[in-house]
Amino acid sequence: MKRLHLFIIKSFIGPFILNLIITDFLFLMIWIWKYVDDLIGKGLELSVLLELIGYWALWQVPMCLPLSILLSSIMTFGKLAESSELTAIKSLGISLQRSMFSLIVFNGLIAIGAFFFSNHVLPFTALRMQTMINDITQKKPELNIPEGVFYNGMQDYTIRIEKKYNDKTMKGVMLFDHRKDDNSSFIIADSGKIETVENGKFMRFSLYNGHAFKEDKNPISAPPSMPRPFLRSTFGEHVIYLDLSVYALHKSDGSMFQNSSQMLNIEQIQDFIKGLDSEVKQRRKDLNGEMNDYFYFQRDSTLKVEQIKPYAFPKEIMTKIPMEKREIVLQEAQQSARSAQGYPNRSAIFEEDRRTNKYRFEIEWHKKYTLSVACLLLFFIGAPFGAIVRKGGLGWPVVFAILLFLMYYVLAIIGEKLGKKGSMDVAFGMWLSSIVLAPIGVFLTYKATRDSKLFVRPAFFAKFKSLFTFSKKKEA
Numbered sequence: 001m002k003r004l005h006l007f008i009i010k011s012f013i014g015p016f017i018l019n020l021i022i023t024d025f026l027f028l029m030i031w032i033w034k035y036v037d038d039l040i041g042k043g044l045e046l047s048v049l050l051e052l053i054g055y056w057a058l059w060q061v062p063m064c065l066p067l068s069i070l071l072s073s074i075m076t077f078g079k080l081a082e083s084s085e086l087t088a089i090k091s092l093g094i095s096l097q098r099s100m101f102s103l104i105v106f107n108g109l110i111a112i113g114a115f116f117f118s119n120h121v122l123p124f125t126a127l128r129m130q131t132m133i134n135d136i137t138q139k140k141p142e143l144n145i146p147e148g149v150f151y152n153g154m155q156d157y158t159i160r161i162e163k164k165y166n167d168k169t170m171k172g173v174m175l176f177d178h179r180k181d182d183n184s185s186f187i188i189a190d191s192g193k194i195e196t197v198e199n200g201k202f203m204r205f206s207l208y209n210g211h212a213f214k215e216d217k218n219p220i221s222a223p224p225s226m227p228r229p230f231l232r233s234t235f236g237e238h239v240i241y242l243d244l245s246v247y248a249l250h251k252s253d254g255s256m257f258q259n260s261s262q263m264l265n266i267e268q269i270q271d272f273i274k275g276l277d278s279e280v281k282q283r284r285k286d287l288n289g290e291m292n293d294y295f296y297f298q299r300d301s302t303l304k305v306e307q308i309k310p311y312a313f314p315k316e317i318m319t320k321i322p323m324e325k326r327e328i329v330l331q332e333a334q335q336s337a338r339s340a341q342g343y344p345n346r347s348a349i350f351e352e353d354r355r356t357n358k359y360r361f362e363i364e365w366h367k368k369y370t371l372s373v374a375c376l377l378l379f380f381i382g383a384p385f386g387a388i389v390r391k392g393g394l395g396w397p398v399v400f401a402i403l404l405f406l407m408y409y410v411l412a413i414i415g416e417k418l419g420k421k422g423s424m425d426v427a428f429g430m431w432l433s434s435i436v437l438a439p440i441g442v443f444l445t446y447k448a449t450r451d452s453k454l455f456v457r458p459a460f461f462a463k464f465k466s467l468f469t470f471s472k473k474k475e476a
Contacts, residue, residue: 004094005101006102008080008102012103028056031056048132059129065371066405072382073379074383074385077384078387081388100383114372115371120265124263126263147162158178159176161173161192173191174186174187174188175240188213190210193205193206202244203241205241207238208236208237210234210235261363262364276354283350359422363420363430366426366427374408374433374434384444385400404437407436408433408436414432415428415433
């Protein structure tokens with residue numbers, strides 16, 4: 001029995017690792033394509049790119065892990081059934097559930113590891129990944145001066161060169177100086193050279209055989225109504241230093257993202273939700289006190305806006321107010337009532353904002369558990385399905401698995417979106433996909449236990465044909 005379980009585990013591990021690598025790579029390509037515009041032309045070091053790709057690869061695990069388990073279980077049990085090894089196992093009196101026991105334990109350990117990964121590794125990964133993406137998007141593009149165009153990617157300068165050479169020399173250089181927010185100074189040189197100094201901290205522009213032009217702003221040199229002359233100076237060599245620190249990647253500590261819902265573990269999420277509830281309670285308490293202290297209103301714990309009404313002065317009070325002041329008093333009462341209505345409105349906006357944040361954090365709390373459950377759920381769908389179709393390797397069962405996973409993913413996205421909007425209970429929305437797929441797993445396990453030929457092609461078409469013939473006879 002131990003040899004059997006060891007054999008089944010070995011048959012499962014190979015396809016599982018291969019599927020995990022392939023699916024992670026495919027999803028990684030999608031993410032890279034999404035951010036390709038932010039990566040190109042930034043002159044990023046290879047170590048920075050590899051670090052970002054590593055974080056991306058880890059970030060995709062919650063999506064890749066259930067799909068890999070589904071594909072691997074179908075391929076493993078499909079191959080066992082196709083080679084009649086599963087039939088031989090059953091002939092020894094070992095049921096399908098007992099043959100699946102080793103993989104149930106194995107995938108249970110994967111599910112436990114997925115929970116700890118989602119609770120501890122994924123928040124750190126999300127924080128580092130989001131911080132790096134933010135740093136990269138804010139980084140200036142590297143200096144890459146093209147030929148024959150005015151290039152303004154340099155800080156405080158615009159440059160145009162006619163020709164570049166591989167030895168970093170240039171021919172026909174025109175350089176405009178914008179350090180004084182104008183175009184009053186520019187340089188024209190026959191040739192030049194670009195090189196980095198101080199370990200890449202500065203870039204040195206050496207210009208040769210040229211002229212420097214500068215507008216003469218001396219008020220004595222020309223009347224205001226006349227064009228001002230340019231002062232020209234000739235040089236054999238002119239050197240300009242450019243600080244490259246503004247083009248470097250500045251790594252931030254990620255403090256601006258550390259309170260995001262994706263960057264917290266379960267305990268931190270629970271504390272944050274309690275804090276939101278406390279803020280709402282304190283806001284309601286403050287609102288009740290402010291209304292009691294400053295405004296008149298019909299007492300009601302819900303503090304609805306339509307229940308706050310202008311003060312209705314009794315006739316005996318109105319008669320005591322002089323005629324010339326009655327209109328002023330009524331206007332002040334109406335203004336007070338309008339101000340009173342504004343207090344609950346602002347409180348309602350405050351509570352709605354906190355409620356939306358609470359939904360977002362509750363969704364992330366449930367995600368820590370749905371990943372583990374998805375690993376087990378999709379195994380109980382894939383293993384029986386592979387035993388039924390009796391076909392291993394790549395084929396239409398894999399297509400079915402991908403379609404089934406897409407259904408799971410779409411349901412998860414729908415539940416999450418509706419939960420964020422408050423249109424659906426957050427817990428129900430996050431577990432919607434599992435609730436829908438659980439009966440499918442139970443049904444397939446039942447059919448596989450009874451050696452059903454539900455998805456075997458000849459039996460499937462024969463059953464369909466018999467149903468069609470039965471309907472024809474009934475019409476006759």
